[in-house]
Amino acid sequence: MKLEIKNITHQYDVEVLHQLNFTLTNYKSIALIGVSGSGKSTLIRLLSGLEKPSEGSVLINDVPVSDKLYRDHVGFVFQSHNLFPHLSLKRNITLILEKTRDKSKQEANDIATKYLKLLHLEDQMDKLPKNVSGGQAQRAAIARALSIDPKIIFLDEPTSSLDPILTHEVLTAVQDLKSLGKEFVFVTHVLSFVRDFADYVIFMHEGNIHEHGTIDILDHPKTIELKEFMRKVH
């Protein structure tokens, strides 16, 4: 994927990005790391087109993220699964496929079942989000993001609301998806996952892209801040 961030200025919650510029090509799985408030949540929301920057523009694969065309091929997994609470796990998916992707009932059902099975949720398909575990709900959210057949999937701290066991469960499931040929951008605190899943790392600090490179930088940080970060997280 080709990532172009041009002069971005935006505020989300307490995070502030100010005149950020960055370009990246050729990587398929990008991790955003940094302490809370460093700007990574803001950045991923801008990259996915979920939010529009106050100033500046973002292009991915030469397409502006504000384009509907871009948004139709993007999947997003929120920190808290964000499934529609009144619908079953399966219906959460089929509703989208039927109404916004023009699939027939049968097609939608098949696709939903396929992805829910992929995420090991065959027994939970007809349950409501409140009746499954946090890990299962998050996996369902991932299945939902996959079901629209996106080219890029964005995950914003997908396991931070889960305990270590469920975290492991979800991240293992995500790793199984590597074979699907999709591209990923994700924010996470779980460095082992970064090592296993990412091929590029962007370290953010105080609203800036402070250091970036392949996963090597985790073991050989150049900047003091990244050194500090790695020391703390260990």
Added chain:
Amino acid sequence: MKKIFNMSFLLILIFILTACGTNENEPLRVGMDLRYPPFETVDFNNNPEGISVDVAMAFGEYLDREVEIVNTNFLSLIPALEADNIDIVIASMSITEEREKSVDFTDPYFYFKIISLVNKDFADANDLNADSSIDDILAIDNARYVGLATQVSATIPKTYDKDVIEATDLGTAVESVAQGSADILLMSANPVIDGYNANKDDTMIIWSAFVSSPIGMAVKEGNSELLAEANAFIDTFNDDGGLYETLSEKWNSTLLEQSDQLGLDFYTNE
């Protein structure tokens, strides 16, 4: 010639129409509380009926106006008059000094003797019977009186310096005498008799009248026109074929059913 004829015809028509005035076409709104049989009550289909209803209808006939019975909570009758919600109150309302401060009453057309419904145990304990005098009753020091708020049943004991528990409806008042949480209820004959009939084992009636309460119709203070018409109407009651006669014919059997002491004349005489 034709023009002058048409013009004058038109003028006469207008004159007649305006002379008819606004009142004649508006119904007379009569206020009463339809929970006091047999004077103010309803039939099985919630239509107003009763002696006061008949009086109201007869008044309407007398004035050549339609009558609308406006069912109003007794406590709200005078406020309703003052707010022009109703034109006149024909609700077996006693003429009292207090009330005269707010409304204008007609001459009395009925007299309600106020008698007593007494708790049986209380009566036995104090040697009271059906013929005891009011002095006998008043002599008892700790008698607990119950009465309906704003009505003579509450104000009369007070004039004798007695304490009165005030109830808001007839049912509660009667029940308290039957149960013994009160000893004496002063009311006009009908409710007392009905109350006794419903609680024959626990209550008794003492017939001597505390007062003979004059009953009048009430109009808004200053409505001298309607007041004069009402008084003129009342003057006709004693005539041959007047209202007392027609009411007696219609209602005596019903009244006598309740107690053989009461024909309509029980109410028409002081």
Added chain:
Amino acid sequence: MNKPTVPSLKKALTSNTARILAAYFFAALTIIAFIVWVVVKQTDNFSFAPFIDYQNLIVRGVGNTILISLISLIGSMVLGFLFYLLQSSKIKYFNALIDIFTEIIYGTPMIVMIIVMAFLIGPAFNSLNRNFFGVLALILYMSPYMKNVFKSAISSVSEEQYLAMDLFGFNAYQKYRYIIIPQIIRVLMPPLMNNFSLIIKGSALLNFISYAELYYVINVAQSKTFAFVEGYILMWGLYLLLTIPLSQLTKMIERKWAL
């Protein structure tokens, strides 16, 4: 290996439900026994018979209670929604208006509301229609509560959900039809039905303006039959007949639709 355990499991289950049923049965019996004792103390010959003559009247009373309650329910929902809109408006004057209005209504007893509307405000508008203003009083009284119900129901759909809806490309109609409104209704129902029950119970106060609802018609029948104890028991029973099924229905819906 399975056979011995399955029958005994069944037995355990049925004896548990049987125990619960028995508990409810005896509890109901205790309460009924208490009521019977109270009644027997008051009257020698308890009988509903005198009321049979008044069945037309009583049916009419029940009908009017239901009618007026439904009208008040719908009216207060409409007005409550309007209050909600005005309260969330950007125009500060509207916010202040609703705030003050609500404070006043919260502080006014329902009976006072009815009297003020029917005898003060109605006449001020030259209206003699007491019933209309009585119902209006009920509607006004319940509107703030309805407003709160709408507020909590509408806010139950989180910001994040709106983002998700946008993300997946739903159009406005789809958002409301499939996601927003179904959720709002689920959250809305239980408190709405509770409010309905409140309205039914409050409608009894309309007897004061002589509206022929249940309390009033029983009063009338009592004035003719003097069967006061039976009358009150009958009145009580009829109100329960209206409110208890409603509350059971509410519980069922709560269980089914809880989010």
